[in-house]
Amino acid sequence: MKKYAPAAVLVLVLSLGTWAPAQGSLQGDPQARMRLRENISNLYLLRLTRALELTEEQTAKLYPFLTRVEKEKAVIQRQMGLDLRDLRAELAATPAGEERILGLVARIRGARRAIREKDDEVEDVLDGVLTPVQKARYLIFTVDFLRSIGETLERARDLRGPIKRTP
Amino acid sequence: MKKWLSDEIDGALAPAKKARFEAHLRGCPGCRAYRTGLARLQSGAAPAADRTPEYWTGFEERLGSKLAGIDPGRRTGRVPFSAGRRWAWAAACFLAIAAAGTYFAVSRAAGTAETAWVPYDDSLAPLIQEAEANPEFAGLVNREILASIEELTPVSEKDLAAPPAADPLFWEGLSEAELRYIASELERETGRGGPK
Numbered sequence: 092m093k094k095y096a097p098a099a100v101l102v103l104v105l106s107l108g109t110w111a112p113a114q115g116s117l118q119g120d121p122q123a124r125m126r127l128r129e130n131i132s133n134l135y136l137l138r139l140t141r142a143l144e145l146t147e148e149q150t151a152k153l154y155p156f157l158t159r160v161e162k163e164k165a166v167i168q169r170q171m172g173l174d175l176r177d178l179r180a181e182l183a184a185t186p187a188g189e190e191r192i193l194g195l196v197a198r199i200r201g202a203r204r205a206i207r208e209k210d211d212e213v214e215d216v217l218d219g220v221l222t223p224v225q226k227a228r229y230l231i232f233t234v235d236f237l238r239s240i241g242e243t244l245e246r247a248r249d250l251r252g253p254i255k256r257t258p
Numbered sequence: 259m260k261k262w263l264s265d266e267i268d269g270a271l272a273p274a275k276k277a278r279f280e281a282h283l284r285g286c287p288g289c290r291a292y293r294t295g296l297a298r299l300q301s302g303a304a305p306a307a308d309r310t311p312e313y314w315t316g317f318e319e320r321l322g323s324k325l326a327g328i329d330p331g332r333r334t335g336r337v338p339f340s341a342g343r344r345w346a347w348a349a350a351c352f353l354a355i356a357a358a359g360t361y362f363a364v365s366r367a368a369g370t371a372e373t374a375w376v377p378y379d380d381s382l383a384p385l386i387q388e389a390e391a392n393p394e395f396a397g398l399v400n401r402e403i404l405a406s407i408e409e410l411t412p413v414s415e416k417d418l419a420a421p422p423a424a425d426p427l428f429w430e431g432l433s434e435a436e437l438r439y440i441a442s443e444l445e446r447e448t449g450r451g452g453p454k
Contacts (some may be wrong), residue, residue: 121433127437128429133263134444160404168426175430199427206426240440244432247439 132161136235142232143225152220157213164209171202212248259385268298270315282395288384314358379391 136157140150175248181187217229262279265271269281283289325347389396422428432440 103439124437127434127441130441131437131444134441134448138444138448164426168429172430173425203426236423237423238421241421243440243443244436246443247436250439 109251121169121172124172129162132165136161138236139200139229139232143221143228145225149220151216156216160209160213164206165204167202167209171199171206174198174202223238259286262295263289263296267293267300278398282388286388289433290417311362314362317358318351318355338379 136154139157140154143149145153174195178192178199180193181195190247217226259279259282262271262275266276266279283293385399389399429437
């Protein structure tokens, strides 16, 4: 029996090694997702500063602040993504651990709220720096930008067909 | 379909719709029965050929002169109409005119107005039945219903709907490929050279 033990351990290690990446690939590589989100955030900031036609002084005040908030949001967003992935896994497990599920749901909700609070924080700061016309431009730009994301996504889905996801 | 039936009875159904309408009628006993009922109603309520609006306008005059000629002796006689009899004749005339007016109004309305006496469920059930069996007809019914809804409700402004991307959870529903596509499109639109 003892001579089969190393082989059994090897088989176990190999099967766990293939199972873990398979689970991760359901939502893609978290690092790659993070980089893509950062890229999108940077482009958002670039287009925002163009749309608002900020003065040098305003840019000096706002750009570092906006960059910092976007980074903080990205961290929260990343954690939310990981929690969502865990939540999916927990739901798929039998039996699902109710306590853990409740904890994850609370964390995801908290993260969602925290990101929205960051957006409110940005609006408060912009209120003190922007002119009325710039405030109006900010509002319109934000709506148009977010809508254009949705439209781009629709195009992507038309091109690639529906994407299957786990429930 | 009820409107088409009514239009067809009035001879106002567009020629383009007539063929589809006839095809539907052949396969729908409910609509055939409804059409027969409509036709019967219209033929029963149609005014007689000599009962034109001018006829009813002169009705009172003719009635008066006829009444005057019934018994010249009594009219010119020694016993004149008593006040009570005059009132009775006036009331009779009034009732006759009211009856004629009602008849005229009803006969006109039957020819033009849309009938609403068929219960809603009865008129819709055969439509749904046929739509379930015939995909082409289902498409037609669907288009008609959507057009009616669009007519009744104003198109909602895009600005009234919150963009889904405003929700942080939206981003977690995207695959990596979708995120990459969004990023590359933004790069291109921002003038930074397109996909990398």
